[in-house]
Amino acid sequence: METILVTGGAGYIGSHTVVELLNAGYGVVIVDNLVNSNIAVLPRIETICGKSPVFVNADVRDPLAMAAVFSDHAIDAVIHFAGLKAVGESVEQPIRYYENNVHGTMVLCQAMADAGVFKLVFSSSATVYGPDAPVPYVETMALGQPSSPYGASKAVVERILADLCVSDSRWAIAALRYFNPIGAHESGLIGEDPKGIPNNLMPFIARVAVGKLAELAIFGDDYETPDGTCQRDYLHVVDLAEGHCQSLLALEKPGLHAFNLGTGQGVSVLDMVKAFETVTGQAVPYKIAPRRSGDLPAFWANADKAKRELNWVAGRTLEQMMADTWRWQSGNPDGFAEG
Numbered sequence: 001m002e003t004i005l006v007t008g009g010a011g012y013i014g015s016h017t018v019v020e021l022l023n024a025g026y027g028v029v030i031v032d033n034l035v036n037s038n039i040a041v042l043p044r045i046e047t048i049c050g051k052s053p054v055f056v057n058a059d060v061r062d063p064l065a066m067a068a069v070f071s072d073h074a075i076d077a078v079i080h081f082a083g084l085k086a087v088g089e090s091v092e093q094p095i096r097y098y099e100n101n102v103h104g105t106m107v108l109c110q111a112m113a114d115a116g117v118f119k120l121v122f123s124s125s126a127t128v129y130g131p132d133a134p135v136p137y138v139e140t141m142a143l144g145q146p147s148s149p150y151g152a153s154k155a156v157v158e159r160i161l162a163d164l165c166v167s168d169s170r171w172a173i174a175a176l177r178y179f180n181p182i183g184a185h186e187s188g189l190i191g192e193d194p195k196g197i198p199n200n201l202m203p204f205i206a207r208v209a210v211g212k213l214a215e216l217a218i219f220g221d222d223y224e225t226p227d228g229t230c231q232r233d234y235l236h237v238v239d240l241a242e243g244h245c246q247s248l249l250a251l252e253k254p255g256l257h258a259f260n261l262g263t264g265q266g267v268s269v270l271d272m273v274k275a276f277e278t279v280t281g282q283a284v285p286y287k288i289a290p291r292r293s294g295d296l297p298a299f300w301a302n303a304d305k306a307k308r309e310l311n312w313v314a315g316r317t318l319e320q321m322m323a324d325t326w327r328w329q330s331g332n333p334d335g336f337a338e339g
């Protein structure tokens with residue numbers, strides 16, 4: 001049985017990926033410092049899978065802790081989710097973001113090399129294409145100039161990973177460029193549980209519907225899009241989790257390999273609200289508000305490479321994304337706080 005180290009495995013995408021890995025027969029070791037997650041996710045994972053990951057409460061920036069993880073466990077490959085992800089916060093706290101996301105990845109990669117582990121899957125983002133890239137985004141495009149420190153941290157890490165692969169041909173790395181993951185596991189036991197007021201659209205809609213927030217503010221309805229609101233490529237988080245399992249299989253090939261993980265479809269903010277209301281029967285009151293600084297009008301993936309080389313497509317529908325979001329949010333109005 002292969003064992004995968006999952007950094008950030010207590011978080012939103014990480015926990016769903018841990019479920020898919022356990023179900024596929026992998027052993028899993030999670031390293032997470034719980035800065036943006038809750039330990040209560042662990043028994044939920046066990047309920048879903050009938051088995052548990054090993055959990056290590058540690059920071060990926062701690063070289064001694066990381067060395068101990070690699071000496072205590074026979075790790076075959078690493079999936080690296082651990083990082084900070086709030087775009088607006090990164091503008092206010094750039095050093096914290098670079099320190100966590102860039103330095104954290106460097107400490108992890110050094111610990112991997114010291115332990116002789118050279119297979120890595122990295123959580124990158126569509127934001128690395130920058131504001132000027134034409135849509136749909138294709139992996140053959142050069143990296144752009146992301147407008148936030150968060151986005152820049154992802155682009156810098158991709159560059160570092162490319163340099164690592166040049167330096168030593170044992171490295172085999174997948175940089176997975178996620179578009180907009182939403183939804184939750186169909187059990188309703190795990191899902192996205194942002195602290196405070198959500199920055200992202202889907203958890204904000206869910207909290208309005210459950211009565212925790214009064215109304216959604218739609219940031220701008222005067223973009224050059226069919227209905228004036230921004231379009232994004234929303235994909236189901238379980239499809240994304242499956243994409244990580246598929247990408248592990250591609251790590252036989254040395255070098256850095258970038259993959260877009262998205263559906264290939266742009267959906268507007270207004271269409272998201274309508275789809276949620278239709279699927280769940282819940283009203284989502286909203287108002288039109290000014291544009292949010294830094295938002296791009298529309299982007300979506302060309303996901304052909306992932307289909308071709310990973311045998312992966314984001315197959316779950318928008319209706320499933322909405323139904324699963326609502327099952328999670330309505331069953332857990334306070335998220336993991338209820339334990």
Ligand SMILES: NC(=O)c1ccc[n+]([C@@H]2O[C@H](COP(=O)([O-])OP(=O)(O)OC[C@H]3O[C@@H](n4cnc5c(N)ncnc54)[C@H](O)[C@@H]3O)[C@@H](O)[C@H]2O)c1
Pocket residue numbers: 007008009010011012013014031032033034035036037058059060061080081082083084085100104123124125126178179180181
């Ligand atoms: N959610 C998205 O829309 C999205 C899109 C593109 C890329 N990503 C990237 O995917 C990854 C996972 O995102 P998510 O949505 O699951 O976020 P999340 O915040 O739910 O998960 C990240 C996890 O990493 C942990 N963590 C953070 N810094 C750490 C550190 N220094 N040491 C150990 N653990 C640490 C957090 O406690 C959390 O459990 C992140 O790297 C994020 O930037 C997310």
Ligand SMILES: O=c1ccn([C@@H]2O[C@H](COP(=O)(O)OP(=O)(O)O[C@H]3O[C@H](CO)[C@@H](O)[C@H](O)[C@H]3O)[C@@H](O)[C@H]2O)c(=O)[nH]1
Pocket residue numbers: 085087125126127178179180199200201202204216217218219220229230231232269292295
């Ligand atoms: O309260 C809200 C929140 C969002 N939006 C709009 O909804 C769309 C989607 O916004 P959001 O869910 O915040 O996603 P993005 O801004 O597209 O960014 C996400 O997706 C990127 C990759 O696609 C990642 O890099 C980021 O980390 C992640 O936050 C945008 O048009 C927003 O203006 C609103 O109108 N009201």
